[in-house]
Amino acid sequence: MGVVGESVFHRMRNVLNSIHVSAGLINHRLREFHVADVGRIADMLEAHSHEYGWYLTQDPKGKKIPHFLGQLSEELAHHHLDTLTELTTLNYHLEQLEYFLTVGQTPLRVGGFKDTIQFATIMDEALASHQAELNRMGVQVCREYQMVGEGILEVSKLLRIVVNLVRNAINGMRNITDRSHRLTLYVLPCPDREGFVRLQVADTGIGIPLDCLTRVFSPQAPGEPSDLLPNLHASAIAAKELAGSLRVWSDGPMQGAIFTLDLPVIHMEGKR
Known part of the structure; x- marks a missing residue:
């Protein structure tokens, strides 16, 4: 052979x-x-x-x-x-x-199993699988999509990351019933890295204490439901495998959170 x-x-x-x-x-x-x-x-x-x-x-x-x-x-x-x-x-x-x-x-493309993708389509696909639950919760969904080029990435890996982030946002809003909620998805060129795209998922949920922000993606992240830890931890690892990065920001408890995923538009295996 x-x-x-x-x-x-x-x-x-x-x-x-x-x-x-x-x-x-x-x-x-x-x-x-x-x-x-x-x-x-x-x-x-x-x-x-x-x-x-x-x-x-x-x-x-x-x-x-x-x-x-x-x-x-x-x-x-x-x-x-x-x-x-x-x-x-x-x-x-x-x-x-x-x-x-x-x-x-x-495949003719370099690296693993990749495909040409529209980043907005990936965001919409991740959202679609949660739409029924969002409707039941009465969550307002906002899309803020800017024009970005097509990407060449591992579709299943990227979709899993975004699905996990949307699911995490829903879980963060589920038990807060004294106010209305909003889920916002962003697609935009990465402002500080040429050739990168930025995907963001923002919610109005329980938020994260400032002293816990650096530990959210660890296997034992504090203040997070136990069933989410593997997903957030795995998502951070998957982002690195795509030569990107995943981070989170929150102004504190009950202030919501925004997860930011920066990715190269074209993922070349071995480039980090």
């Missing part, structure tokens, strides 16, 4: 490994869907179809149903979003595998 053939084989093997990981995660998450609970609630309601009012307001078990349905709805929405995100990644890896099988050569 020649050098090119070995490279193609190595890349195909990596893609297959990624496909197996994504498929395993999707399978695991689907098994966590509490679909059976929906059936049990339906059976309970059917058994008391002649006395809904009394059952839901007076019966010890029936009174728990509305609250349980609310919790179940949030949990199903969370799992649904995670599954959609993983399906996006899986679809991208399948497209890469199809490319190798049909063309039989490595």
Whole structure:
């Protein structure tokens, strides 16, 4: 096998490994869907179809149903979003595998599995997977997109970063119900680095204490929900792998936060 053939084989093997990981995660998450609970609630309601009012307001078990349905709805929405995100990644890896099988050569672009992208489109795709939840929360969504050139980057890696940032913003606003909220997405040329683009996600959520800003992306970042730590930590690592940087700023607790992702418009492997 020649050098090119070995490279193609190595890349195909990596893609297959990624496909197996994504498929395993999707399978695991689907098994966590509490679909059976929906059936049990339906059976309970059917058994008391002649006395809904009394059952839901007076019966010890029936009174728990509305609250349980609310919790179940949030949990199903969370799992649904995670599954959609993983399906996006899986679809991208399948497209890469199809490319190798049909063309039989490595991509012409330098580096890993890259594609030509519109940065505004990436932001919109990340937002779309959260739109239903944002609508339920009544969050105003603002887009501030300036004209920037197309980029050549690893689509799945960039999309994961932005999805994580949008999800983090939503979680930061979810439990603050005494005011309206706004989520703002920015795309603009990086003002201090030629050839770089700046993507920003700003929210009006719980904010971050000033003394914690430097630790937000660490595995044990203080003041953050535990289920977000791996995502923020992994996002910072992914940004470095794309030869970019990820940072955050907040004026303090209850002041919201803004995450800033600076990336080269064209990511050349080995350039840092």
